[in-house]
Amino acid sequence: MQLHQLTAHEMHDLLINKELSSEELNNHIFDRIEAVEDKIKAYLTLTKEGALERARSVDGQIQSGERIGPLAGIPVAVKDNICTKGIRTTAGSKILSNFIPPYNATVVEKLAAAGATIVGKTNLDEFAMGSSTENSAFIATKNPWDTGCVPGGSSGGSAAAVCAGEAALALGSDTGGSIRQPASFCGVVGMKPTYGAVSRYGLIAFASSLDQIGPFARDVTDCALLLGVISGHDPRDSTSAGYKVPDYTTFLNNNVRGLKIGVPEEFMAQGISPEVRAAVERAMSLYESLGAAVEYTTLPHTEYALPTYYIIAPAEASSNLARYDGVRYGFRAAEVADVVDMFMKSRSQGFGPEVKRRIMLGTYALSAGYYDAYYLKALKVRTLIKQDFDRAFEKYDLLLSPTSPTPAFRFGDKVDDPFQMYLSDICTISVNLAGIPGISLPCGFVGQMPVGLQLMGKYFDEGTLLRAAYTFEQNTDYHKEFPKI
Amino acid sequence: MITEKDVDHVALLARLELTGEDKEMFTRQLNDILEHFQSLQRLDTEKVQPTAHVLPLKNIYREDRVGEHIPRDDALANCPDRVDNYFKVPKIV
Numbered sequence: 001m002q003l004h005q006l007t008a009h010e011m012h013d014l015l016i017n018k019e020l021s022s023e024e025l026n027n028h029i030f031d032r033i034e035a036v037e038d039k040i041k042a043y044l045t046l047t048k049e050g051a052l053e054r055a056r057s058v059d060g061q062i063q064s065g066e067r068i069g070p071l072a073g074i075p076v077a078v079k080d081n082i083c084t085k086g087i088r089t090t091a092g093s094k095i096l097s098n099f100i101p102p103y104n105a106t107v108v109e110k111l112a113a114a115g116a117t118i119v120g121k122t123n124l125d126e127f128a129m130g131s132s133t134e135n136s137a138f139i140a141t142k143n144p145w146d147t148g149c150v151p152g153g154s155s156g157g158s159a160a161a162v163c164a165g166e167a168a169l170a171l172g173s174d175t176g177g178s179i180r181q182p183a184s185f186c187g188v189v190g191m192k193p194t195y196g197a198v199s200r201y202g203l204i205a206f207a208s209s210l211d212q213i214g215p216f217a218r219d220v221t222d223c224a225l226l227l228g229v230i231s232g233h234d235p236r237d238s239t240s241a242g243y244k245v246p247d248y249t250t251f252l253n254n255n256v257r258g259l260k261i262g263v264p265e266e267f268m269a270q271g272i273s274p275e276v277r278a279a280v281e282r283a284m285s286l287y288e289s290l291g292a293a294v295e296y297t298t299l300p301h302t303e304y305a306l307p308t309y310y311i312i313a314p315a316e317a318s319s320n321l322a323r324y325d326g327v328r329y330g331f332r333a334a335e336v337a338d339v340v341d342m343f344m345k346s347r348s349q350g351f352g353p354e355v356k357r358r359i360m361l362g363t364y365a366l367s368a369g370y371y372d373a374y375y376l377k378a379l380k381v382r383t384l385i386k387q388d389f390d391r392a393f394e395k396y397d398l399l400l401s402p403t404s405p406t407p408a409f410r411f412g413d414k415v416d417d418p419f420q421m422y423l424s425d426i427c428t429i430s431v432n433l434a435g436i437p438g439i440s441l442p443c444g445f446v447g448q449m450p451v452g453l454q455l456m457g458k459y460f461d462e463g464t465l466l467r468a469a470y471t472f473e474q475n476t477d478y479h480k481e482f483p484k485i
Numbered sequence: 486m487i488t489e490k491d492v493d494h495v496a497l498l499a500r501l502e503l504t505g506e507d508k509e510m511f512t513r514q515l516n517d518i519l520e521h522f523q524s525l526q527r528l529d530t531e532k533v534q535p536t537a538h539v540l541p542l543k544n545i546y547r548e549d550r551v552g553e554h555i556p557r558d559d560a561l562a563n564c565p566d567r568v569d570n571y572f573k574v575p576k577i578v
Contacts (some may be wrong), residue, residue: 351501
């Protein structure tokens with residue numbers, strides 16, 4: 001086992017036992033990046049100097065006998081739609097290609113307070129709109145298991161970085177599956193926390209009622225550690241929830257006895273590849289053999305989730321992205337006739353096709369004469385989707401499904417048909433609409449490509465998700481596989 | 486059915502300038518996508534309350550005290566064109 005293959009908690013043990021310094025660890029990760037990044041292209045920006053500086057400061061603390069937290073000195077990657085003070089933050093868009101934030105996102109401040117080193121900023125679909133990271137204005141990130149396949153998206157860079165050993169942990173954002181789906185495609189653990197559990201302050205907004213920042217990790221223990229660091233109320237985010245963050249590591253018990261697990265039949269129906277379904281059925285049997293009660297259930301409004309999402313998310317996006325006007329920050333077109341011409345040309349030259357498509361869709365859905373038929377209708381159907389989950393959680397402790405209908409697909413397979421691309425999120429978007437937490441963890445392979453298992457939980461019950469995920473991991477070996485690059 | 490004329494109108498509202506090729510593509514793709522949305526009309530939602538937000542939100546008050554703020558030069562550092570302490574834009578009126 002090589003150093004970059006270790007989990008964060010294993011790295012932590014080496015640090016506190018003084019078998020390794022954080023500076024050595026971080027240098028090793030940067031060597032690893034140098035070795036594989038040409039093939040993977042996970043990063044848009046590397047921040048070696050800052051990482052090594054913080055590593056040395058953590059080493060100083062260890063040398064002077066201070067107790068350090070679990071993430072101190074551990075290399076973490078940050079998705080490039082999360083603001084980092086003084087470090088270019090592009091959201092994968094030409095319109096922000098030179099944007100240097102004057103402040104840190106709350107999650108970045110929390111990482112700093114925990115002593116984590118920030119390795120760099122990871123690639124994404126432009127403004128997190130996409131399921132393959134092919135919509136990045138800059139580079140195409142490759143799936144480390146097969147570089148002819150996409151890493152998933154939109155947090156494809158973060159998933160690939162953790163998968164390829166180019167960081168121990170990473171942050172992503174999830175609006176319709178953008179953490180869980182790439183985690184599934186790359187065979188790592190990824191979690192979307194409950195809406196409001198993690199501050200969105202400093203996250204470049206896509207769809208504000210759905211966006212949530214969350215962790216990528218190589219195992220469930222690491223996921224719990226990173227979740228614990230980034231969670232909590234933040235007065236700077238008005239939608240941040242006031243709740244007491246538990247010590248998530250107390251939920252890491254290898255025990256699901258008596259747990260009631262529902263499997264929504266709609267998530268196992270048409271469109272799910274037979275190999276993915278088989279892997280999920282094996283997971284169901286495993287949980288049963290470990291003492292959980294597993295049965296099929298129903299979320300009857302599931303078929304409406306995709307159209308509901310693709311009205312609400314673009315509507316919110318069209319409003320959020322109105323701020324990119326070429327005045328205060330970002331790209332401004334040259335040679336314009338007047339101020340409106342400046343807005344039009346800056347936005348048209350600065351945004352890519354998928355972003356324009358969603359702005360158009362959202363603007364249409366919100367425009368006079370269509371608001372009631374589309375936007376208001378979608379908000380009402382969202383209520384029905386949420387009520388499906390409320391009813392299911394009266395009976396079950398958690399729900400189980402595939403994360404994505406297929407393993408990672410090949411580059412170019414879905415770029416010409418937006419709706420086919422949207423179907424890739426069919427199992428994940430309901431979770432965002434309802435605002436509940438969801439986690440994806442490796443549950444098998446189709447050929448050499450990983451398959452993800454999704455667990456969905458009650459509001460602020462990340463603990464039960466972690467417990468069930470940890471139990472699955474303790475009884476399987478999928479998370480120990482590492483791609484040959 | 487969305488026409489190219491509708492696409493022109495929406496593009497103007499969204500402050501986007503589309504090429505002829507874009508217009509043709511968006512007209513086709515938006516029609517395809519909106520066709521999938523027709524399924525929502527099958528649901529009777531007359532008595533359903535809309536959900537704009539999943540958490541029960543309430544107004545949050547704070548003391549009316551000056552807090553920290555971004556220094557002016559930092560706030561202006563990213564703007565494409567600047568004169569003194571102002572954002573510079575083309576003539577408006």
